[in-house]
Amino acid sequence: xxxxxxxxxxIAQNSIAAGASLTNIEVAEDTAKHELTITVRDNGCGMTxxxxxxxxxxxxxxxxxxxxxxxxxxFKLAAEQTGGCLKIESEKGKGTTTxxxxxxxxxxxxxxxxxxxxxxxxxSMNTDRDFIYKRSRDGESFVLSTVEMREIxxxxxxxxxxxxxxxxxxxxxxTNILLGGVNQ
Amino acid sequence: MKSLAELQAIKERTLKNxxxxxxxxxxxxxxxxxxxxxxxxxxxxxMNAFTEELARxxxxxxxxxxxxxxxxxQYEPIVEVFVPGQEKxxxxxxxxxxxxxxxxxxxxxxxxVTEYTVGAVAK
Numbered sequence: 001x002x003x004x005x006x007x008x009x010x011i012a013q014n015s016i017a018a019g020a021s022l023t024n025i026e027v028a029e030d031t032a033k034h035e036l037t038i039t040v041r042d043n044g045c046g047m048t049x050x051x052x053x054x055x056x057x058x059x060x061x062x063x064x065x066x067x068x069x070x071x072x073x074x075f076k077l078a079a080e081q082t083g084g085c086l087k088i089e090s091e092k093g094k095g096t097t098t099x100x101x102x103x104x105x106x107x108x109x110x111x112x113x114x115x116x117x118x119x120x121x122x123x124s125m126n127t128d129r130d131f132i133y134k135r136s137r138d139g140e141s142f143v144l145s146t147v148e149m150r151e152i153x154x155x156x157x158x159x160x161x162x163x164x165x166x167x168x169x170x171x172x173x174x175t176n177i178l179l180g181g182v183n184q
Numbered sequence: 185m186k187s188l189a190e191l192q193a194i195k196e197r198t199l200k201n202x203x204x205x206x207x208x209x210x211x212x213x214x215x216x217x218x219x220x221x222x223x224x225x226x227x228x229x230x231m232n233a234f235t236e237e238l239a240r241x242x243x244x245x246x247x248x249x250x251x252x253x254x255x256x257x258q259y260e261p262i263v264e265v266f267v268p269g270q271e272k273x274x275x276x277x278x279x280x281x282x283x284x285x286x287x288x289x290x291x292x293x294x295x296x297v298t299e300y301t302v303g304a305v306a307k
Contacts, residue, residue: 001224010223017252071220117228124235125218125250152191156198161239163194170186 001074003113004038004102010071011040011098012122012131018044018096022130022147023122027115029104029137035084036112039099047090055088075100082106116171119144123167124159135175142174212246212291213266219253225260226279233283234263238291246291259302265290274302 001007008025015023020042028037047055058073076086079100090096102109119133123146133144144167146158156163216222216231234248254262259276265286266272273296275286282300289295298304 006223006228009218009228010220013218013223069220074220074224114228117232121228121231121250125231125248148188149191152188153195154199156195160194160198161235162198163191164235164239166186166190166194173186 001078001110004036004078004110005113005115005118007071007075007078007100008038008040008115009118009121011075012118014071014098015040015042015044015096016122016126016129018042018046020044020095020129022132024132024134025119025122026134026136027112028134028141031104031138034103034105036102036104036109037099038102039097041095041097043095046092046094046096048092052088052090056086072098078102078110081108082110116168116175119171120164120168124164127158133171135171135178137178140178142178144171144174210245210268212268213264214246214248214291215251215264215266216248217252217254217260217262217264218250221253221257222260222262225257225277227261229280230261230263230278230283233280234287237283237287241287241292243287243291256302256306259305262302267294275300276302276305 001010012023012025022043024039024041026037026039026041028039029035055072056076058070072088075098079086079102082103083106084101084103086098086100088096088098115135119131123131130146132147134141149158153163214234216227216234218227218231231248231250238246238248254264256262256276261278263275263278263286264272265275273290275282275297278300282297286297286300289297
């Protein structure tokens with residue numbers, strides 16, 4: 001994966017496949033510690049302790065179509081090569097939380113990339129699910145919630161082109177403000 | 185600055201112009217493979233390009249959706265086009281540049297872009 005945002009898209013697809021109605025995606029940065037933490041938390045079908053123990057093995061998957069699952073191992077590798085780590089907590093019937101810590105000052109740190117596209121695609125391709133995206137840095141943060149958007153939009157679907165464009169602009173703008181860039 | 189209040193304006197505008205959506209059986213479907221293999225190969229910008237191109241042309245009766253691994257990971261990003269009453273067309277090793285041509289030639293004008301299909305690329 002060339003960008004961590006692609007890992008986020010990949011991991012969140014697992015939440016969709018697990019039947020999650022709500023998926024929380026959080027990207028948190030601590031500049032003093034040189035740490036970036038990515039968390040994907042869902043209320044999907046969850047996993048048994050045995051499945052969690054096996055999930056880091058690329059040759060373990062619950063799919064029947066093929067016997068290889070690379071998503072989690074790739075995400076783990078991306079975190080560990082920076083000196084960080086990956087943690088999965090899951091409970092059958094409750095949901096799964098996958099979080100990875102990256103050391104941003106490592107030479108092997110993969111750039112975060114275009115999280116806006118990842119979030120916009122997840123939301124517009126799964127209009128029957130809810131997503132909450134939170135981006136924070138050193139205690140400051142912003143949130144995009146489809147629950148909140150739905151309340152305002154009423155019957156207008158979340159994949160309406162104008163709505164998708166608004167989401168992208170909103171996330172980009174808020175990210176810029178958060179990271180101390182353009183403040184309009 | 186973008187605010188949630190703008191969504192209210194979008195809602196009012198859209199509801200006024202919204203016609204019955206054509207998500208039924210007679211819609212053309214564009215399906216992008218979005219498993220790990222597809223994502224790693226560049227499916228995200230391809231999917232983005234399709235939705236943007238369709239929005240730019242205001243095409244109705246065409247849907248973009250995602251699917252899992254199609255099974256030919258070496259040819260990802262893979263895009264399948266389902267036109268009602270016709271055989272499925274599989275485009276492989278997709279790029280953002282190929283999207284505009286597929287929308288123009290295939291989706292709008294009904295001419296399959298043969299050189300991008302799996303039949304032309306796979307050996």
